Amino acid sequence: MSLTYATPAPPVAGPAADRLPWRALSVLALLGFLLISTETMPAGLLPQISAGMGTSEGIAGQYVSAYALGTILVTVPAIALTRGFRRKPLLLLGIVGFVLANALTAVAPDVVLALAARFVAGGFSGMLWGLLAGYAVRITPPALTGRALSLVVAGAPVGIAFGTPLGTWLGTTFDWRWSFGGLAVLTVVVLVLAALLVPDAAGQRAATGLPLARVVRIPGVAAVLAVIFAWMLGNSTTYTYVAPYLRDAGSGVSVELLLLVFGVASIGGLALTAALVDRHPQALVLACTAVFAAAGVVLAVGHRSPVAVYAAVVLWGVTFGGASPQLQRPLSAVSGDDADVANAFLPVAFNLAIFAAGVLGAVLLGAAGGLVVPLAMTVFGVLALLVVVASRRSVYPGAR
Numbered sequence: 001m002s003l004t005y006a007t008p009a010p011p012v013a014g015p016a017a018d019r020l021p022w023r024a025l026s027v028l029a030l031l032g033f034l035l036i037s038t039e040t041m042p043a044g045l046l047p048q049i050s051a052g053m054g055t056s057e058g059i060a061g062q063y064v065s066a067y068a069l070g071t072i073l074v075t076v077p078a079i080a081l082t083r084g085f086r087r088k089p090l091l092l093l094g095i096v097g098f099v100l101a102n103a104l105t106a107v108a109p110d111v112v113l114a115l116a117a118r119f120v121a122g123g124f125s126g127m128l129w130g131l132l133a134g135y136a137v138r139i140t141p142p143a144l145t146g147r148a149l150s151l152v153v154a155g156a157p158v159g160i161a162f163g164t165p166l167g168t169w170l171g172t173t174f175d176w177r178w179s180f181g182g183l184a185v186l187t188v189v190v191l192v193l194a195a196l197l198v199p200d201a202a203g204q205r206a207a208t209g210l211p212l213a214r215v216v217r218i219p220g221v222a223a224v225l226a227v228i229f230a231w232m233l234g235n236s237t238t239y240t241y242v243a244p245y246l247r248d249a250g251s252g253v254s255v256e257l258l259l260l261v262f263g264v265a266s267i268g269g270l271a272l273t274a275a276l277v278d279r280h281p282q283a284l285v286l287a288c289t290a291v292f293a294a295a296g297v298v299l300a301v302g303h304r305s306p307v308a309v310y311a312a313v314v315l316w317g318v319t320f321g322g323a324s325p326q327l328q329r330p331l332s333a334v335s336g337d338d339a340d341v342a343n344a345f346l347p348v349a350f351n352l353a354i355f356a357a358g359v360l361g362a363v364l365l366g367a368a369g370g371l372v373v374p375l376a377m378t379v380f381g382v383l384a385l386l387v388v389v390a391s392r393r394s395v396y397p398g399a400r
Contacts, residue, residue, distance in 0.1 A: 021139050024198040025151045028132050031095070031190050032155025035125050037163030038102060038183050039067055039354075044168030044255045046243045048176040053111045057244055058362030063105075064240045065358025066115040068351040070122025071129075075347050078127040087135050088200035094131065095191045097124040099184050106180035122351075129347060138201035157270055157321065161263025165256045172256070216345075220334035223391035227384045228327050228349045231289060234380030235320050236357035237364070237373060238296065244370035249303035253310070261310060262317040269321025277326055282388070282396040285326050288319040289385040295319065296377025303371055316377070324350075330395050 042049060042063035049060040082090055101121035108114035132152055140148040171179040216222050238245070239262075243255050269288075276284050295315040302308025328346060357376075364372050388395065 019141070020144050020148060020151070021199070022151075024139055025136060025148055027190060027193045027197050028136060028152045029155035031128065031187075031194070032132060032152060033159040033163055034155075034183060034187050034190060035098075035128060036156045036159035037167060038098075038121060038180075039064070039071075039125065040160060040164045040239070041167045041171075041179055041183070043240045043242060044164060044259055045171040045176045045179060046241065047247070048171050052176055053114065055111050056362075056366075057241070058365050059111060061240050061358045061362050061365075062115055063118050063358075064236070065355045066118040067122035067125070068354035068358070070119040070124075071126035071351040072122075072348055072355060073126075074123035075126035075130055075351075078123075079130040082127070082203075084203040086200055086203055087131065087138065088194075088198060091128070091131055091135065091194060091198065092191065094124050094128045095187060095194060098128065099187045099191065102180050102184040102187060106177045106184060126347065126351075135198075135201060139199050157263070157267050161260065161267055165260040165263065168259060169256045218335050220391065220394040221331065221345075223387055223395050224327050224331045224334070225345055225349045227285075227289075227387050228323075228346065229353045230380045230384040230387065231292070231320070231323055231327075232350050232353035233357050233360070234292070234296070234377040234384070235316075235323075236354045237361045237376035237380075238299070238316075240354075240357055241361040241365055241370065241373045244365055245299070245303075245373050246370070248370035249309065251304055251306045251309050253306050258309070258313055262313050265314045265317025266321030269318040270325070272318065273322025273325050277322070277329055281326070281329055282392060284322075285388050286385065288322070288326065289381050289388065291315055292319040293378045293381030293385065296374045296379075296381060299374035299377070300371060312374075334395060 042060065046057045046060045049063065050057045053060065098121060101117050101124060104117040105114055105121065108117055136148045136152045167179040167183070170182060171177075216225075242258060246253055246255055246258065273284065292315075295312045298308055298312035298315070302312065324346070331346070360376065361373060364376065
């Protein structure tokens with residue numbers, strides 16, 4: 001199998017040479033906020049979804065897995081098939097499909113239809129994520145593309161910090177269907193804003209074909225992808241099933257507040273990563289995976305103490321918040337001229353882990369209850385740490 005990557009078309013005509021298109025970029029960031037909020041929303045609503053649909057919390061956890069599976073299967077083919085399309089019509093089409101999938105999730109009468117709707121939502125999400133970065137570059141003056149990308153990707157951590165807790169509060173206060181219905185309404189607002197404020201841009205011109213297997217065989221690439229998968233698997237298993245964990249823990253900590261603390265800590269971790277990743281890339285990953293694993297132990301052992309739970313969640317959020325840029329940096333470095341292709345594997349690795357986490361968490365929950373779920377952080381955090389240590393010469397060739 002090969003992936004044909006493309007030469008970017010020139011930015012859309014007209015942007016001022018010294019000015020960011022703030023309004024358009026803010027709309028794209030808001031879309032990213034809604035995409036990540038939609039993906040993680042079920043994590044805080046498993047008891048409500050399972051009760052409302054008459055099923056187990058393990059099956060309700062598949063709301064996350066179905067979404068991730070849709071992203072896994074659609075992202076790369078969608079990017080390859082639509083690279084030549086003009087950006088704005090494709091963006092609007094993706095948003096419309098995303099709205100309809102969320103609306104169907106909100107009104108689905110049975111779990112099978114709801115899971116199918118989540119799969120479709122994940123597919124449109126994968127297509128939209130594949131658009132955002134390139135779209136931001138095309139509508140921004142070349143000298144300001146770094147700032148533009150920083151603004152657009154900020155929607156994801158803000159969604160984790162505030163979107164998921166807000167949706168959890170809405171679903172627990174009223175009904176879980178309100179959360180998905182509210183997301184659909186907000187996405188309609190973004191659709192209107194995108195139609196009004198985001199300029200069009202040309203697609204891409206196909207250039208060369210590159211075998212995917214060759215990219216994976218580049219020294220260091222497979223190791224980085226393995227770290228991403230292990231780290232994300234430990235994170236998502238706990239995050240997806242945090243509500244059953246808190247119920248069994250008996251600490252009195254609310255799901256909404258815990259998710260808010262985690263999200264804010266993740267933003268702090270992203271800032272910490274930005275400050276240190278260029279100077280101490282290997283040490284930062286080693287420290288973060290080690291502390292991440294330790295946080296899982298604290299959650300499991302200190303589950304009755306609110307202080308211990310919140311302290312562990314802060315460590316969890318800070319150490320995981322910068323995981324993506326921490327690993328994207330060495331992946332881009334070791335893949336060299338093939339960096340664009342190598343980075344196409346990132347969302348696939350992330351969402352493959354999210355899919356596996358939904359299944360693994362359901363198994364753990366059914367076999368041993370919610371208290372054992374955080375130990376997935378420890379097991380897979382240690383595994384990620386060991387992979388970094390074992391592959392440090394290929395992943396960080398300058399650190400000998």
